[in-house]
Structure formats: structure tokens, C-alpha cells
Amino acid sequence: MSDKLIKIVRFIGLGFLEPVIRLSRGEETKKNLTEILKKIVAPLASILLFILLWQGGATALYNTEAEYRIEKAFNEQGQEGADKMAACIASGDVSCQPNTLPSPSQVKASFYSLLEDHKIISADKKAFKEKTATLNKQRKAAGEKPITYTGRPSFVDQIITSIKTVFAGFLLAIFIAVPIGVVIGLSDTLRSSINWLIQIFKPVSPVVWLLLVFMIVKTLTKDSESDTSFIISFISVGLCSMWATLVNTVMGVSTVDKDILNVAKVLKLGPIQKVFKVILPSSLPLIFTGLRITLSVAWMVLIAIELLAQSPGLGSFVWEEFQNGANDSNSKIIVAMFVIGIIGFLLDRIMLTIQKFVSFNKD
Amino acid sequence: MAYLELNNVSKTYGKGANATEVLSNINLQIEEGEFVAIVGFSGSGKTTLVNLINGLLQPTSGEVIFKGNPITGTSHERGVIFQNYSLLPWLTVYQNVSVAVKETFPKENKKFRENRVKEYINMVNLTPAIHKRPKELSGGMRQRVSIARALAMDPEMIIMDEPLGALDALTRGNLQDEILNIWNKDKRTALLITNDVDEGIYMADRIIPLRPGPNATLGPEFKINIDRPRDKTSLNDDPEFKKTRNGIIEYLMEIGEERTTTETIEYTLPDLEPKYFD
Amino acid sequence: MALKTQHKRPDIIIENGIQYTSKVMLDLNDLKKVYPTPNGDYVVLENLNLQIMKEEFVTIIGHSGCGKTTMLSMIAGLNPISGGSISVLSNPIKGPGPDRGVIFQSPSLMPWLTTLENVMLGVRQVFPHAKKKEREDICKYYLSKVGLDGSFHKKASELSQGMQQRVGIARAFAIKPKVLLLDEPFGMLDSLTRGELQDVLIEIWNKEKITAVMITHDVDEAIFLADRVVMMTSGPSAKIGDILDIDFQRPRSRKSIIEHDDYYKYRKHLIDFLEH
Incomplete structure (x- = not known):
């Protein structure tokens, strides 16, 4: 047992x-x-x-x-x-405290104050929701937009937003990189004709991706009133991070064991069967290695992108605190640093577990 | 007292409920200058046996005695040739052998070491490839380097762990001859681990089968009473060769039969013809 | 020794007064293989003629690099031919197909599938008209014949090399090919396991009598399994050097064969050929 x-x-x-x-x-x-x-x-x-x-x-x-x-x-x-x-x-007066690297105890204190802050804000939110519940019902019946809470997001809200953004970006990366990778991997001609594109775009910095996406999304959403910063940041995250998956998928698909491919040939498997029964399963371990890198890259660039795109999340939290210059700002930044690190580590662990689960050569 | 002696040697990995005894009750005596082959199969604990003799492992019980003293660690007196060559890929043939020579003769002068390296590379006919790196060499040539390296350390005993297992038949034959020539020159004691009965008969004075593990033990020994130098082709007419070979093969077949399990359920085959699509 | 296969294939064979329209299962006619290289063409095989009869087991022996594997993969249809023709029952082959089952040197199973699924992959392909239960029975029948009836649902990657190659044998027989092509299937195994698998192979073969062509470099294996041993000369331009008929009765037992007077005679013949 x-x-x-x-x-x-x-x-x-x-x-x-x-x-x-x-x-x-x-x-x-x-x-x-x-x-x-x-x-x-x-x-x-x-x-x-x-x-x-x-x-x-x-x-x-x-x-x-x-x-x-x-x-x-x-x-x-x-x-x-x-x-x-x-x-x-x-x-210990606030006005003249030396502004430097906070000590562990200060960081701990800030961590608790951030949690406290979260409690207050969510209570506030709840109260607001209750207050506006009947009004919103009426507005909805009248075909108007409901009133939403526009107060400051708490630290925990920021974390959740960041995780949402990273997953949206990650999913986008999967949906772009895996199918394209399979198609490219299957054909030598396609591979050599598209390789230049991959090689050139792969090293492009997240900032440039963000600007590129900004250019396009801004034009496309000209008439819409909704907030485009989330869309911009998740698309940028996806585009920045998908390259590892793309390259690994291509490699996995194009390097399937020759003997195994010969078996498929001798058995005369059709093209669809060949892809789903032979090629995909055998390249799955490599694809997953790519996905793991993608997720960790996504999480890493997310912070920078949020910071620049001014979309809500941990990145903008860090930036705002830095600009803020309050006496506990520094320790809040350190709290955010640890949270970012720990979440990144957990994401990687989750991927590793999934990878172990799907790959066939487990120990 | 024999040159190398294994007395009631057992080796167990793991402890408690997970313990597996890989080797049990191994008794073996090798005399000085003798060439002994142990024929074993994958998973039979060959590598463990080799590591016990070269000193990388210590027995769980029993003792391994070399020239009257228990073996406690590796020694230059016993050179090992591994199946996977284990050459350093970033060094040339010369440098690979040179590393070993420097290690063994730290006090000798540069000239002596240089000559020694060259001599042994020449002995395995690799002088033309002396400045090549392992990846430029074929499998057989790599194994030659590995042999040169082991011998250049001037071991008193050579331990060979399936040295030719990964090579094709022709290269294998040539290298067998080369090893025998070198062995013949100064009659070093040699222990060959192999899975090829013919290789054993061709090269050794005695063949001892290793029964497959867990709990692997040595089987009865077969003496090869065939005069040296032996000739592969004419061996086939030698009645002694036939007798010994058949004896060993039959013994191995018996072991094999013990391993196989009998089928229990009988499945019936539907009477169908395949369809082919062109 | 007469090289009886060096003449052209007759359309009709008369044997004991009975006419056979095609006793020849596999016909290699003036087969040639050329690899273009920067320094001109490299001829691997040339003028290779070989006919293999129905229910015959032929082993091919030769030094590594002599073009044995090239020849076998051309028969399998995995490697295009440069000249001459290959036909199965007088029909020239077009590409690979399940009428020619192949057992490769490495077991090349799909490691993510179970043993049963591995065999099923081919069975589903050639028995589309069978019921699910029937297909499963076919797989199970052959898997039990190779001694794997306890391991239907084990992943291929959990099995040892020898066990994997057993699945390879089951997979090849289960699709009922007309010709079975074996490319040194036991080359990577130790000799005890090799012996076991030879027994497994020959036991199934005795029942099914599928025409078989097997490459090996093991002289004893060649003699034990074959009706004829074909010796190939070393390349370039390799061709058939000699053919040795093995007149042991079937079913054979290893024990009776090694004690047979002719055994070491055959062995010497083959070793002589290989040494020179």
C-alpha cells in the first residue's frame, strides 16, 4: 500500500x-x-x-x-x-526611512498587509455587488450594461489575472505551434522553405512582439470600446513563447524512428492513421518538452509585457509599486518577486507531471 | 593458491524486501597465464562479476583474492576492456592512450611515455589513425584503441567484458586474433566475458557458463583441449572441437529450457484470409 | 556446387511430371542497385538473380556492407530498385505492402502501445472484413504462440529486447504475408535468447510455411533455419557467390542437428566462404 x-x-x-x-x-x-x-x-x-x-x-x-x-x-x-x-x-517615522533592500521581516509584514488589503477589497466588492444587484437587474431588463466594480484590484486579483493571461497565451501558443509544427515536420520542402521565418522570429524580444501585436490589435479593435490590453498581452505572450514548442514539434515529427516509419509503410497505413497512430505519439515526449519551455517562457515574458502594456497583473503591480515609492513599496516588490518565482516553479512542476503521464518511456 | 580466486562470492543489491541477489556462491580459480572465458547471457550478472574482480564493487559475502590479497579497489594490475570502448571523445587516439600511460608511469620521462604510447598503438595497427578522434573511427578501430589503452598500462591481468559484442563478424574475427597474439606474447592472465560460445572456444583454455540470474552461479567448466594456435576453418574438422562445442551448446540449451514457460491457454485462429489493397 | 539459380526463371516448372505454373514465390531478376555519389555511381548490387520457391526458407549470409540489407529492403519495397525486377507470384512489386511482412533488426514496436495493440495495428489493416473479436483472436493466437500470453496488455517499452522481438515475430505472422522478410532479427540479442527466438520462429514457421528470406551473419542460425543458404560476395557489385542446400529433415531439433554428420561439413563450407 x-x-x-x-x-x-x-x-x-x-x-x-x-x-x-x-x-x-x-x-x-x-x-x-x-x-x-x-x-x-x-x-x-x-x-x-x-x-x-x-x-x-x-x-x-x-x-x-x-x-x-x-x-x-x-x-x-x-x-x-x-x-x-x-x-x-x-x-521609525515613515517620511525619513532609508529606501533600500527590505529585510525579510519587512517583506513578511508586507505580505500580510497585502492579504489584509485583499480581504478589505473583496469585502468591498461583495458589498458593491449586493448594493447594485437589484439595479443591475433593472438595467439588464432595460437592455443597458450592468454597473461593474471599478475599484482598485487587490494583489490576489492581480495574481489571478496574470495566471489567466498566461494560460490564454499558452493555449494560443499550443493551437498555433503544434499543428503548424506537425505540418512543417512532415514535409522536407515546407521545412526548408519556412525555416528562415522561424529562425528570424524566434529571437525577437518580447517588447517588439508586444509593439507588433499592439499595432495590429489597435487597428482591428478600433470600434470596440472594450479593454484591449488583456487581448494584447495574451497574444504577445503566446507569440513570444510558442517558438520552443514549434521547433520541438517540428523536430519530434521529423525525427520519428525510421524503422517505425518503415513498419507503417509495410502495413500501408493511410496518411491520417500514420499521423495519429505513429507520428504524433512518438513525437509526444519532444512536444511536451517544448510545451514546458513554452510555459516557463510565457510566465517570464508575461511580467515584462504586463508592465509595458499596462494590463492588470503582477507586472503592472510591480511597476506601480516601483513608481509609487511608498515606504513599503520595496518590500511589496520583493513579495511579488517570490510569488512570481513560486508560481513559475509550480507551473513547471504541473507540466512535468503531465509530461510524465503522457510520455511512454517512463521509468 | 591460485592467481585469482573467488570464494563463495555473493552480491546482493538493495536491502530488506527489495533485496535481489544477483550473484550467489561464485567459486572460481584462475591460474597465472591462463585464458578463461565465462559465457553468460544478458541479465545474468556478468557486469557485476566483472566489477567485483576489477574492484569497483565489493562482494556482499565471500572474498575475491588476487595474488593472495583480497581486492579492495581498482588497480593498474588489472586492466579492463569494456564493451562500449569508453574513450574520451574529445581526445585523439594518441591522447586517449597517453592519458592512461601518464597515470601508470608518472615517474618515467616524457620520451619513455611517448614511445610506450606509440608502441601500443602500433601493436593494434592503428599508427595511421594516431591523430584521429574516436568519432572518425569505426567500431572495430575504437575497440582497438581501448585494447591499446588497457595494455599500455602494463596490467598483469586483462579483464574483457564482452569486448567484441558490438562488432560485425569479420572485424570480430580479426580482433580475436589480435587479442590472442598479444596475449600469446607475454602470457598475461586473461578473463573474457562473452555471449558467443565460438569466441570462447576459439580463444580460451577453459569455458565456464554463468547461469542466468537472479542468483546467478557458475556452471560446470569445459576444458578446451585444442592446441594453439587454433585455426577457425580447420577447427570444424577437429573431433575435440565438435565434442566440446556440442557439450557446451547442449548445456546452454538445458538452461534455456528451464527458463521458458509453457503456454497455458490455447487460442484458436479464425479462418480468415487477409485483404491487400494496392 | 552448381549455381542452379543463375539461369532465367522458367515460366513453367515440370516436376515429377506435374506442371506447376508458378512454384516460384519470389523472383529477383537481374537486380541492380546503384547509389549516386559525388565520385560517380556506387554499385551495391549487380546481376543478382535468385528465385525462392513457395514454402521455402532461405537464409542469406555475407559480410556486413555487402548489400544484404539493401537487397531485403528492395524486396520489401522500402528502397527503390535501380535495374532488373522483383516479382511476387509473377507480379512485379510496387512499393511496400502487407503481402511482404518484415521483421526488422530492431523490434521497432510502437513503444506507447501494448503488445496486443502493436499486433492489432497490422491486423486491422489486412483484416478489415473481420469482426472485432476475430481480429483480437488473431492477435492473441500469435502472441501466445511466441510465448507472450501473459503480456497482452504490457506496454512494448516495458519489455526486454528479446520479448519485443517476439512481438515483432507475432506481428509479422499475424498479417499472413505471402513472403516473410527478416533482416537479422536476432542480431542484437545474446546467444541464449537468440536460440530461444529461433525456436519460436521455426515453430510458427513449421505450421504456417510462409516463404521466408532471412538475413543473418550467424552461421549456425543460417544452417538451423534454412532449406538453402545463399552466400553473397562482398560489395561493391555484390552478387550471389554460392548456394548451399541444407538437407536436414523438418521439423528439426537443434540437438539432433548439431550431432548430425553433415552439420560441421555445412558449417565449414560457410565459414570457408566467409573467411575468403
Whole structure:
């Protein structure tokens, strides 16, 4: 039974729990203890070390910044100004806090305040919805547009928007890259005639894609009043990230084992059967490798694109906070950084799990 | 005491419920200057046996004794030739052999080492390809480099783990002759692991089958009483060859029959003719 | 030894006073294969004439690079011919087709399919008129014949090389080809497994008597399986060097064959040819 548990744990990428399970069953105590040391204790220790280094670095930067401010006050206003500044910094007053790399505890505090903020905003939203419910019904009956909440989105809302955008972009990439990749991969002529296009467009920067998409979408949606920033950003994300899938699909399809293709020839499989029974399944592992790269690229460029397209999401959150310059802005940016990193990691893990599930040569 | 001795050697991988005993109760004595072939099949634990003798693995129980002392690690005294050549792809033939020579003779001067490398490359007839890299060589030539490398380290014993398994018949035959020539020159002790009975008969003094694992053990030994040098073609007329060969093949067939399972369910074939479309 | 296949194919064979319109299953006539290279044409095969009778098992032996595999893939229709003709039952072949089953050197199964599905792939192709149950029975019959009745639903990628090649054998027989082409099917296996699979192969073959052409470089395998061993000269311009008839009775057992007086005579003949 717990063998099954171990298999599941391994499958979803939590292999480090294996020694714990084994130990709880009393198997090979010594070996499993060293395994735990290697796979759980050592990483935890490294996290601790990381936080310590961060704390130390942040304190050093804080002191440098504070000294600089005091010195500046001294130069401008003499001893009195310097004393005032020192007292102000020591008192923790918002107006004169040194603006530098926040410490771990500040980041933690900001994280909680962002969550608190989210609670307030969603309560507000709920209240607004209740208030406008009857009115909206009337408006709907009258054929008018309902009133929507236009308040500030919370941090969690931003995360959700970003995830939505990245998935829309990712789906777009799949729907463009996989079919085109299969078609190109099947034909040598097509491959050599289109290769230049792929090679030229692949390295183009996300910013340029965004501008290109902006040019086109702006014209196409001239008459529409709706917000085009979401459309622009997800299309840009899709176009930026689809290349890995396209190239891998082409490669997977064009390098199917020759012997296997010969089998298909000897059996005289029709073209459709050949594609679906032989070529696609055998190139699936490579396609999935491409999709994994695509998803991680999509998530990476998303932040930059949101930032530029001013569409809501984590990217614009970071940018706004940076422009904002409030005293906890820096720590909020660091919170966003960790959230971005963790979500990127989770997305990759999910893809890896799906990849393991569909690929035929699993261990 | 024999030159190399394996006494009741067993090797187990894993522990507890997952333990599998790959080799059990291996007993083997090899005398100095002898050429012994072990005929085994894939999955029979050959590689484990080789690694026990060259010192990469330690036995779970029993002992492996080389010249009176238990083997505790790898040693230059025992050279190994692997099936997959294991050459360094970014080095030339000369450099590949040179790495090994430097390792074995760190104290000798440059000239000595250079000569030694050249001598052994010449011995396997690779002088024309001395500055080529492995990927420019055929499989047979790569294996020659690997042989030169192993021998240039001046081992007292050569261990060969299916050295010719990946080569075609003609190249195989040529390399067999080359290995025999080299072995003949200074009568080093040799252990050959192979899956080819004929290769074993042609090259060895004794053949010992390794029964397939798990729990692989050595079978009865077959002495090859055929005078050297042996000739592949005329061997076929040698009654001793026929007798020994048939004996070994029959023994292996018996092992094979033990492995096969009998079918249980009888399926009936529908009486249908295929349709072909042109 | 008389090279009895070097003459042209007669349209009618008279044997014991009975006329056979076509006892010849497979006819290679003046077969030629040329690969163009920058330094002029490279002739792989030339003037190759060979006739293989119905229910005959022929093995082809020769050094690597002598064009054996080229010849077999031309018969399979996977490689275009440069000159001459290949016909099956007097019909010239056009491309590959399931009337000529092939067992490749690597098992080349679809690793994502189960053993049953792998065999089914071909069976569905040539038995479109059969019921689903019947098709399944065909697959199961042949899979059990190669000793895989416990592994119908195992993924091909989970099987060992030897087991995979058993599926390859089942797949080839299940489509009931007129000619079976085997390209060193056991070349990658160790000799014990090779022996087992030879037994499996010959056991099915004894029942079905499908005309078979098999390439091998293993002298013992060639003798054990064949009615005739065709020896090919080394390329370029490879052709048939010699043909050896193997007069052992069928069904054969390995044990009785190796003890037969002629066995080492045949063996010597083949080794002599290969050594020189």
C-alpha cells in the first residue's frame, strides 16, 4: 500500500518525502536517515542560510543608506539637521526611512498587509455587488450594461489575472505551434522553405512582439470600446513563447524512428492513421518538452509585457509599486518577486507531471 | 593458491524486501597465464562479476583474492576492456592512450611515455589513425584503441567484458586474433566475458557458463583441449572441437529450457484470409 | 556446387511430371542497385538473380556492407530498385505492402502501445472484413504462440529486447504475408535468447510455411533455419557467390542437428566462404 504512496509521491515530484514514508515503516533506518538529511534537512538549512544572508545584507544596506542621509543632512543643515535626521530614522517615522533592500521581516509584514488589503477589497466588492444587484437587474431588463466594480484590484486579483493571461497565451501558443509544427515536420520542402521565418522570429524580444501585436490589435479593435490590453498581452505572450514548442514539434515529427516509419509503410497505413497512430505519439515526449519551455517562457515574458502594456497583473503591480515609492513599496516588490518565482516553479512542476503521464518511456 | 580466486562470492543489491541477489556462491580459480572465458547471457550478472574482480564493487559475502590479497579497489594490475570502448571523445587516439600511460608511469620521462604510447598503438595497427578522434573511427578501430589503452598500462591481468559484442563478424574475427597474439606474447592472465560460445572456444583454455540470474552461479567448466594456435576453418574438422562445442551448446540449451514457460491457454485462429489493397 | 539459380526463371516448372505454373514465390531478376555519389555511381548490387520457391526458407549470409540489407529492403519495397525486377507470384512489386511482412533488426514496436495493440495495428489493416473479436483472436493466437500470453496488455517499452522481438515475430505472422522478410532479427540479442527466438520462429514457421528470406551473419542460425543458404560476395557489385542446400529433415531439433554428420561439413563450407 505504501509502495503505491511512494509511487504517487514520486510521480508528483515530491520524491523527497520518500525516506520519511520508508522510515515511518521502519525500513533501513540508517539509510533513510541519511536520505532525510540529504533531501530535507540540507535544503531547509540552505533556506535558513539564505534568509540569514539576506537579513545581514539588508541591515548593511540600511546602515549605509542611513549614514548617507545623516551625512547629507549634516552637509545641508549642519549638526542640528543631522541629529534630527538620526532621531527621525531611529523613531521609525515613515517620511525619513532609508529606501533600500527590505529585510525579510519587512517583506513578511508586507505580505500580510497585502492579504489584509485583499480581504478589505473583496469585502468591498461583495458589498458593491449586493448594493447594485437589484439595479443591475433593472438595467439588464432595460437592455443597458450592468454597473461593474471599478475599484482598485487587490494583489490576489492581480495574481489571478496574470495566471489567466498566461494560460490564454499558452493555449494560443499550443493551437498555433503544434499543428503548424506537425505540418512543417512532415514535409522536407515546407521545412526548408519556412525555416528562415522561424529562425528570424524566434529571437525577437518580447517588447517588439508586444509593439507588433499592439499595432495590429489597435487597428482591428478600433470600434470596440472594450479593454484591449488583456487581448494584447495574451497574444504577445503566446507569440513570444510558442517558438520552443514549434521547433520541438517540428523536430519530434521529423525525427520519428525510421524503422517505425518503415513498419507503417509495410502495413500501408493511410496518411491520417500514420499521423495519429505513429507520428504524433512518438513525437509526444519532444512536444511536451517544448510545451514546458513554452510555459516557463510565457510566465517570464508575461511580467515584462504586463508592465509595458499596462494590463492588470503582477507586472503592472510591480511597476506601480516601483513608481509609487511608498515606504513599503520595496518590500511589496520583493513579495511579488517570490510569488512570481513560486508560481513559475509550480507551473513547471504541473507540466512535468503531465509530461510524465503522457510520455511512454517512463521509468 | 591460485592467481585469482573467488570464494563463495555473493552480491546482493538493495536491502530488506527489495533485496535481489544477483550473484550467489561464485567459486572460481584462475591460474597465472591462463585464458578463461565465462559465457553468460544478458541479465545474468556478468557486469557485476566483472566489477567485483576489477574492484569497483565489493562482494556482499565471500572474498575475491588476487595474488593472495583480497581486492579492495581498482588497480593498474588489472586492466579492463569494456564493451562500449569508453574513450574520451574529445581526445585523439594518441591522447586517449597517453592519458592512461601518464597515470601508470608518472615517474618515467616524457620520451619513455611517448614511445610506450606509440608502441601500443602500433601493436593494434592503428599508427595511421594516431591523430584521429574516436568519432572518425569505426567500431572495430575504437575497440582497438581501448585494447591499446588497457595494455599500455602494463596490467598483469586483462579483464574483457564482452569486448567484441558490438562488432560485425569479420572485424570480430580479426580482433580475436589480435587479442590472442598479444596475449600469446607475454602470457598475461586473461578473463573474457562473452555471449558467443565460438569466441570462447576459439580463444580460451577453459569455458565456464554463468547461469542466468537472479542468483546467478557458475556452471560446470569445459576444458578446451585444442592446441594453439587454433585455426577457425580447420577447427570444424577437429573431433575435440565438435565434442566440446556440442557439450557446451547442449548445456546452454538445458538452461534455456528451464527458463521458458509453457503456454497455458490455447487460442484458436479464425479462418480468415487477409485483404491487400494496392 | 552448381549455381542452379543463375539461369532465367522458367515460366513453367515440370516436376515429377506435374506442371506447376508458378512454384516460384519470389523472383529477383537481374537486380541492380546503384547509389549516386559525388565520385560517380556506387554499385551495391549487380546481376543478382535468385528465385525462392513457395514454402521455402532461405537464409542469406555475407559480410556486413555487402548489400544484404539493401537487397531485403528492395524486396520489401522500402528502397527503390535501380535495374532488373522483383516479382511476387509473377507480379512485379510496387512499393511496400502487407503481402511482404518484415521483421526488422530492431523490434521497432510502437513503444506507447501494448503488445496486443502493436499486433492489432497490422491486423486491422489486412483484416478489415473481420469482426472485432476475430481480429483480437488473431492477435492473441500469435502472441501466445511466441510465448507472450501473459503480456497482452504490457506496454512494448516495458519489455526486454528479446520479448519485443517476439512481438515483432507475432506481428509479422499475424498479417499472413505471402513472403516473410527478416533482416537479422536476432542480431542484437545474446546467444541464449537468440536460440530461444529461433525456436519460436521455426515453430510458427513449421505450421504456417510462409516463404521466408532471412538475413543473418550467424552461421549456425543460417544452417538451423534454412532449406538453402545463399552466400553473397562482398560489395561493391555484390552478387550471389554460392548456394548451399541444407538437407536436414523438418521439423528439426537443434540437438539432433548439431550431432548430425553433415552439420560441421555445412558449417565449414560457410565459414570457408566467409573467411575468403
